[in-house]
Amino acid sequence: MERIPILRMGRFLLVTIQVDMHDQLALTLQDDLTERIVKERAKGVLIDISSLDVVDSFIGRMISNIAGMSRVLDAQTVVVGMRPAVAITLVELGLNLAGVRTALNVEKGMALLQGAAP
Amino acid sequence: MKETQKSSLSAIIRKHEGDILAEWSRLQSAASSRRDPAQDAEQRTVSREFLTGMVQALGAEGDVDIRGASWSRVRELLGELSAARARQGYSPSETATFVFSLKQPLFARLRAEITDPAKLADEFWSATMLIDALGLYTTEAYQKSREDVISRQQRELLELSTPVVELWEGILALPLIGTLDSSRTQVVMESLLEKIVSSGAELAIIDITGVPTVDTLVAQHLMKTVAAARLMGADCIISGIRPQIAQTIVHLGVDLSQVTTKSSLADAFIVALKRTGSRIEVGTPVANGGAVVTNGAAA
Numbered sequence: 001m002e003r004i005p006i007l008r009m010g011r012f013l014l015v016t017i018q019v020d021m022h023d024q025l026a027l028t029l030q031d032d033l034t035e036r037i038v039k040e041r042a043k044g045v046l047i048d049i050s051s052l053d054v055v056d057s058f059i060g061r062m063i064s065n066i067a068g069m070s071r072v073l074d075a076q077t078v079v080v081g082m083r084p085a086v087a088i089t090l091v092e093l094g095l096n097l098a099g100v101r102t103a104l105n106v107e108k109g110m111a112l113l114q115g116a117a118p
Numbered sequence: 119m120k121e122t123q124k125s126s127l128s129a130i131i132r133k134h135e136g137d138i139l140a141e142w143s144r145l146q147s148a149a150s151s152r153r154d155p156a157q158d159a160e161q162r163t164v165s166r167e168f169l170t171g172m173v174q175a176l177g178a179e180g181d182v183d184i185r186g187a188s189w190s191r192v193r194e195l196l197g198e199l200s201a202a203r204a205r206q207g208y209s210p211s212e213t214a215t216f217v218f219s220l221k222q223p224l225f226a227r228l229r230a231e232i233t234d235p236a237k238l239a240d241e242f243w244s245a246t247m248l249i250d251a252l253g254l255y256t257t258e259a260y261q262k263s264r265e266d267v268i269s270r271q272q273r274e275l276l277e278l279s280t281p282v283v284e285l286w287e288g289i290l291a292l293p294l295i296g297t298l299d300s301s302r303t304q305v306v307m308e309s310l311l312e313k314i315v316s317s318g319a320e321l322a323i324i325d326i327t328g329v330p331t332v333d334t335l336v337a338q339h340l341m342k343t344v345a346a347a348r349l350m351g352a353d354c355i356i357s358g359i360r361p362q363i364a365q366t367i368v369h370l371g372v373d374l375s376q377v378t379t380k381s382s383l384a385d386a387f388i389v390a391l392k393r394t395g396s397r398i399e400v401g402t403p404v405a406n407g408g409a410v411v412t413n414g415a416a417a
Contacts, residue, residue: 080351084311087346096345103351104318 004029006036012044012113013037013075014106018051026062033066037073044113045070048106050081060095067100076101076116080109126232127245128176134227135169141223142169149215161216168195184251193255200259204267213260217253224249280306282313289390290319291383293358295328303339307346314352321393322347323386327358337372344377353393355379357386 002025007014013036015029033045047063067077080103090097101116103109131138143162171192175184184193196217203213224245232238280302285291292310296302310322324343329336344354357380359367364381367374380386391397 079349082350084308084315084346084350087311087349088307090349091342091346097349102349104314104320105351108320108351 013042014046016048021059037075042075044076046109047079055086057093060090064097078109128173130231138223145219196256197259201263204260204263214253214257288319288394290322293325298336307343321390323355325358325383332363355386357383
């Protein structure tokens with residue numbers, strides 16, 4: 001079955017979404033990620049969605065949920081590289097991803113995580 | 119019976135074409151307050167073509183329905199004329215007078231040629247219908263070309279009014295001028311987000327000094343733009359809030375607490391510089407009177 005790879009970088013986990021997100025994939029990612037956060041005792045999660053050019057309300061809520069779950073498991077979530085069209089869509093859908101930190105690219109997102117988790 | 123009537127109108131026009139043309143042109147010049155020999159000559163040419171076209175259209179089938187195929191040449195002529203006059207700033211009645219002033223010379227000829235009162239009344243009626251239809255068509259064409267001008271200007275305004283400028287490395291400024299509506303907000307939002315991607319800027323200052331009024335709708339549009347920029351990882355500062363607008367925002371109950379707001383662009387710029395870790399130092403004035411700029415840790 002298709003899965004989104006989760007990479008470990010020190011104390012952080014890196015998720016790069018490079019395929020079209022469909023609902024089952026998002027649910028699998030949610031399961032995998034929470035498992036890994038606990039297993040690796042990760043302090044931060046970085047989700048790169050720069051290749052994602054279509055989102056719907058489900059995927060938007062999924063991202064927001066993942067951030068919420070990570071926070072409960074004591075890991076900060078940073079979403080990086082969101083495209084303008086995706087950002088506009090999410091805002092029009094009324095999903096402001098409150099509580100999710102954002103950055104322009106992976107580099108800036110990593111800096112943010114490192115600054116946040118001493 | 120009807121056929122012969124219709125063709126008699128075209129026959130009369132053809133017979134007296136020169137006379138009608140001369141009188142018509144004289145009436146047109148009398149009705150118009152503009153004096154321009156070049157335009158008069160052009161008007162004569164158009165008038166002649168129009169009459170010829172009318173005779174042809176009438177002659178073919180005696181057809182008085184101007185939407186018909188035989189009138190396409192006349193419609194085209196009137197369309198061009200109306201568009202040209204709309205551009206030159208003629209009023210709608212001046213434009214329509216071109217057609218309506220044809221009535222007098224045409225009716226005079228009809229009266230002279232036709233002796234039978236019943237037939238004369240019939241001819242008058244069909245000629246009136248025809249000229250009225252042509253006149254209305256002229257006004258419609260005039261209106262349409264004016265609307266084209268307006269929509270073109272709106273488009274141009276939309277393109278002109280949304281520049282995104284890079285104030286500093288990593289700091290963008292978006293000076294908004296004019297009323298914000300949904301379509302403009304869309305353009306503003308898109309151009310800002312595109313610029314954030316291309317420049318990699320983390321801070322954007324939205325300056326609303328030039329926005330005349332801020333109501334709940336405008337505030338909502340602004341909040342959307344800020345939210346979208348935040349989703350991409352850039353922070354927004356709203357500046358240029360005038361005292362009057364600050365009062366309106368509070369009276370309307372608009373919540374801007376999620377956004378950093380500053381009263382002037384200068385204040386917003388200082389905040390932005392601090393956040394990016396740059397600072398401007400004011401040193402002793404040099405020849406060109408400039409300030410000394412250093413890049414480094416925030417003061």
